[in-house]
Amino acid sequence: MSKLLVVDIGNTTTKVGVWEDGRVTGVRAERTSELPDVSAVDTFVAPLADQDDDAESPLDVALCSVVPQAEARWLRWVEVEGAAPFAITGEGETPLRNRYRRPEQLGPDRLAAAVGAASRLGTPVIVVSLGTATVVDVVSPDGRFLGGMIAAGVSTGLCALADQTAALPRVDPRGEVRLTGSDTEECMRSGAVIGTAAMIEGLVARMQGAVGEGAPVAVTGGYAELIGPHLRIEHEVLPHLVLEGTALIWEHNREGD
Numbered sequence: 088m089s090k091l092l093v094v095d096i097g098n099t100t101t102k103v104g105v106w107e108d109g110r111v112t113g114v115r116a117e118r119t120s121e122l123p124d125v126s127a128v129d130t131f132v133a134p135l136a137d138q139d140d141d142a143e144s145p146l147d148v149a150l151c152s153v154v155p156q157a158e159a160r161w162l163r164w165v166e167v168e169g170a171a172p173f174a175i176t177g178e179g180e181t182p183l184r185n186r187y188r189r190p191e192q193l194g195p196d197r198l199a200a201a202v203g204a205a206s207r208l209g210t211p212v213i214v215v216s217l218g219t220a221t222v223v224d225v226v227s228p229d230g231r232f233l234g235g236m237i238a239a240g241v242s243t244g245l246c247a248l249a250d251q252t253a254a255l256p257r258v259d260p261r262g263e264v265r266l267t268g269s270d271t272e273e274c275m276r277s278g279a280v281i282g283t284a285a286m287i288e289g290l291v292a293r294m295q296g297a298v299g300e301g302a303p304v305a306v307t308g309g310y311a312e313l314i315g316p317h318l319r320i321e322h323e324v325l326p327h328l329v330l331e332g333t334a335l336i337w338e339h340n341r342e343g344d
Contacts, residue, residue, distance in 0.1 A: 203332030
């Protein structure tokens, strides 16, 4: 029986896990920049790729990448391993009907997260992805991916402030957050974290007005656990939605074949 490795290659972080029995297990994460070549990829994946009891079982790999250069390294690794690769694209077949006007421009991570959220929470569903960018996407009640909104991510906004001003410092968003910051770093951190939470609340309210007031909200991405406690809306933090959606898209296409 084949084993599926699922890989989420983001601008900042790469995650890999094993899909079995309808869930992702053994998730490992590393900075994408720390996987510069096939050898580094092999070392990163080895604990998962080697844990199968049947050493002769074929290996399938489903990739969801927004970093073309990194994806190319992973595909070279897959070729060396003799595995069967599958890459998610914005134009590919999924369990959802894609209504994005230009699907070739759609980040596959957005589509995979939407598929994962719809599987977990049903439709309609709103997906908040908190990473290098802050993205709010929506799936309609009848299972159509409609698109959504993209804004600067938590760290991206803080870096822009430091780069575009003469006096503001670089600030790590992961630190104490107060409603009223008492120094410049606290003010910047609070603005980024609480400001992102407030923005999400407003965007979700508008989305729910369009697709249904009871539409559940899935929150994912590297900053999900940082922003989640500051959200004053009902939501569920699901950190591995992209991996789950990638596996479900792979299964959908395999069944289609």
